[in-house]
Each structure stands twice: as C-alpha cells, then as structure tokens.
Amino acid sequence: MKKRIGDILTEMGFIDKVQLEMALSETKKTGAMLGDILLRLDWVTEEQLQMAIGVQSGAQILDTESVKVDYELITKIPQKFVSSHGIFPFEKEGSVLKAATANPFDVVAKDELSRMTGCQVETFIASKEWVSKAIELYYKTALTIDNDIESIIHTAGLGEGEFEENKVVRLFNLLIDKGYVLGASDIHIVPDTNLVRVYYRIDGVLNQQYLLPKSFQQSIVTRCKIMADMDISNPNIPHDGRIKYLGGAAQFDMRVSTFPTQLGETVVMRLLIYSKVVGELERLGFEKDDLVRFLKNIRRADGC
Template sequence: MDGRRSVGSILLARGYINEQALDGALTAQHNTNEPLLKILIDQGFINDDIKAQVLAEQWHMPFVDVMAEKVEADVLALVDQERAKRYGFVAFKREEGVVSIALSDPTNIELMDYLLATYGRETKFFVAPKNAIYGAIEKYYVVGNSIKEASSEAKAEIIAESGEEVSIEQLREMGQDAPVIRLVNTIITQAIVEHASDIHVEPQKDHLRIRYRIDGILQEKQNLPRNIQAGVLSRIKIMSNMDIAERRKPQDGRISLRIENKAIDFRVSSLPTIYGEKIVMRILDKSSAMVPLENLGFLNDTLTLFNNVISQPYGMIVISGPTGAGKTTTLYSALNRLNTPGKNIVTVEDPVEYQMDGLNQV
C-alpha cells in the first residue's frame, strides 16, 4: 500500500459532495469507465480547483495558485511552451537550484518521468488546476510574445503627435493586422481561462490597461504600450460590428465566438474618455448560467425556501447585488428549473444575455 486515500473519501471528508452524489457518480463510472473526478465535474458537483486540491491531497503534493506566482524570465526559459501546453505543466520558480513545477495531472507517470529527466532530480512538484496552468502559459508566454510582436509592427497611434487624427483606412488596417488580431484573441482567451465575467480595456496617459473582473473584483492583467492602442481598440470594434469612424459617442455591440468548443457571446460597450475609448466586454458563457440551483451555494433551508417561492403561480422576487455577485446566474438557473413543456414562460430583458430554448424572451 502507498498510503493514498481514495478520491471519494477525500471528497466526502472535505464536504465537497455528499454520499448520494458519490453513489450516483460511482454508478455512472461503472457504466462509462470515466475518471470519477471528470464525472463529478460534468455533473456540476465540483470544479477544476476542487479537482486539483483533491489530487494534491491524494498524491501528497502541495497545491499552488500558479496564477498568483511571479515568474522570472530565467525560469520561463526552462520550459518548452508547446510541450507545456500539450501536457499541462509550467515551471514557476527556482530557488537554490530546485525547480518548482506545477502540473494538473500527477497521475501521469510518463509526464513525471519526462520532467525529472528534463529538469533533473532537483525538482519539486505542485498541483494546480488545468485552467490556471493554461492561464499562466498564456500570461507569461503568449501574451508577452503577442505584445512584443504587435508593438514592433504598430504603424501609428490613433491621435498623431501633431493632433491630426489617423484616417479610417489606417484604423481599419491596424485592426486587421495579424499581430493585433493574435493579441486581442489571446486577451479574450485568457479571460475565459481565468473565468472572468468582464474585460476592461482602458486607455491611460501612457499605456493601455487591461483588467479582468474575476469573482466580482477587477484585477489588472496587462499594461500594453500606447503605440498599439489604436490597433487593439479598432480590432475589438470591428469584431463587435461597431462604427470605427465614430470615436466621440458611446456605442454598443456584440461578438459571438467559439472557444474550446463552447459558444460564448460578448456584450461590448465603448465610452469616449480623455485618452481614447474605454471598452468593456461582458462575457456571456451560457454554460456558466446553466448551473443547477443546488450548486449556487444556497444553505439547505434557503434552497428549499427559494424553490418553493419560484414555484408559486404569482408574485415577485427581487434579486440584487454588485457586479459579478451572481444575479444573472441565479435568475437563469431559476428559469432553467421552471422551464418545462407545460409552462408558458415570457421574459422581459434589456438586453437578452443568454438565449434559452423553450422560453419566449423579449
């Protein structure tokens, strides 16, 4: 025996699931032969963070929030970017000759052997969620490379030093430059990986600030060079079907993308400021809104009360809270619970954020 506890016992001991959920997942595993943790994620009982914490405990490895680590350039040079992304690992620290590596799957013995052979026996392993590892790779490799590439090829600023405005043709050309396209795509992809609800693109006096709203809190992610501001803003406006010639009035737009086999919409708004147009992109991931009410964090008594209230034939429920608190998710989860062929449901929304089959959304 190697002393490792079963995944199920760890989940129960930590209170992540109950016996009923575990029994259901074990039954499904018997039929599909899929890993238990994958089944529980698919069923909505746990997420990637919990999976990583359970694996860390099972394999007696420390858990690490790799996105919070400040990675130095010499450590980044140790890792092959493509291989790191393919196998889900990243080196994030080196102290006294010991290289610290975060990986998402400590059960992959072949990967462990490769890492030991590549980086030597002086290696310390940590477990991190796969999305956090991908986020770190995007943050330290892809974003950095895209910024350098876009900055080196930037053709002009939106307002020339002389005060003359760049022509519409120049703006459109900058928004369609390949390096700028890759940079904007990377910023969006990283936001999805980090489960952000909003992307804020904010012109400042000498740089373009990128912030993500994660768990309701805005977090600064990148400061882009001022000389690529015009290209980045133009690219987002082109994607959103906004008028790139209009820079003095607020505008609204929408983007529909498919990222990692998921359909994701973005509600986009622009606002003129003294340093250029601030753009906010609200990320509308339909799968995140279809969370079962049981998984929203209600206490049992509160959940019972809420289910009783939404089942009433008439009345009003008021849900309030700050940005990112979960108002929209709670409302759509309630609608999803009520959405049956025997009910006529009409919504009045401004705007309609998530389109749901079976509803009459106005």
C-alpha cells in the same frame, strides 16, 4: 496507503455516498476520471476538487491570480511537452522548478521535466482549464507580443485614418498584455524628445522595454484616457481614472494617472490583479486530517 479521492471528498462533506457510488459507476462505463465526472455533474467545484487532491497528494494549491511566471522558462521547455502532459512550469527557485498541474501524481511528467532542466520539480495543483489557458497565453500569446509590437512600430505612418487608429488600439493592448505576462505592477509611458519610452516595473525595479515612434505619442495617450473615462480636452492638468481591461492576456482592473510635462503627457498604469480568497484554507497551515475534519464539521447543522 493513500486515501481514494472519492473517500476524501466524502469525508470533507463535498459529496455524499450515493453521489460517490453513482460517479464511480460512471467511471467504469466511460473510463473517465472520477474528478472529471463529478465536475461535469456539477457535484463539486474546481476549488473543492483541488483541495481534495491537495490532501491526497500533499501538493499545495496554486494561487493562480497572483502567480508570477518566469518568462525565460518558456524558451527552454518545449510547448509540445507541457501541452501533452498538462503541466506548466512557472518559476525556478535555486535548483527547484515549480510547475502547475491538475495531476500531481504524473511521475513521468515530473521526471522528464527534471531531466530537461536539471532541477528538482515541485508541483502545485491548478485546474486543467487554468493550465491549458496558461500554456496558450505564455507559449503562444507571449512569444508573439514582441513580434507584433515590432511590426506595428515598423509600419508607423504607412497607413492612414481607421487603419492607423486600429494599429494604436492594437499596440496599446499589446503593451498591457506584455505587462501582465512579465508580472509587472506598473506600466510607464514616458514621452522623450524624439520618441516614447515604455517601462515596466517588475519586483520594484523599473525596466525600459520599448522605444516607440514619437508619432504614436498623442494617439496612445488619447486611447488610454478614453478607456479610463478621462477628460481628453485638457492635457495641461493631471488626470486619474480606471480601466477594466478585457484584453487578450487576462481580465483585470488598472488604475491610471496622466501627468503633463514639457514633452507631453506621461501615463502610469497600475495593474490591479487581486488574489483569490476562495480555496485558500489549504494554505493556512492545517494538517491534512485536521483540514478534513474542519471542512466536514462546518457543513454540519450543529457545527461539531
């Protein structure tokens, strides 16, 4: 018989018995989930709740900062389904489909996902907020990036002044968003004779993704150098800088380098997406009972 989530949180030392009784009383009044009430009262953090759910369910906690999403899965599983069940499929490994959810006990969602894909479903724990944002990003943002980029390319040179400048800013951000969505480690913007080539390095392999009009070349390089606080007055020497990207897909840092060539400046952007340290204890190999005991003891004054 599984332990109740409230008992696990108490044993871990995240809440005391008085808080548990008060929260349970609130669940009876409102019908809300115990975890949601504890979060709303700020008595536990998302990480603490996820660790307790992990102990209860046996599911692993998803490392949301370094997870790589299989873009092809998005086209095969309806958004309506993942949104209604709060489950986000992110990777297929052989016959196993990995999915993130705040509720690993939702057997109906797992069975339906298995039926749709023909795969065995393995669930990983993530916050409701992260799952919701991931669905928003990959089903809405990701699927419109290509259309938006193509639209900008097809209207190149049709505007002027501020209108053209806004298109370049939008295009530059979309290229970065696409890199994040694809799980790229680097974005290469390479000038050619009559066009500009955009490559993404994914799992160590450089893949050409877009061909941009030559007319965008200087504007994109200038936009990049301004954001990276580089000297835009001297294109004949290499430059290095850093961008703190706060765009549509996510927020992360990028290390940027430019290098002069006969056809113009080449740009390389390294996406620096660091893994979280908080919430990693569950992945260290503790047995469930040992993890509960460890977390309980480190909160005691005498440490034992």
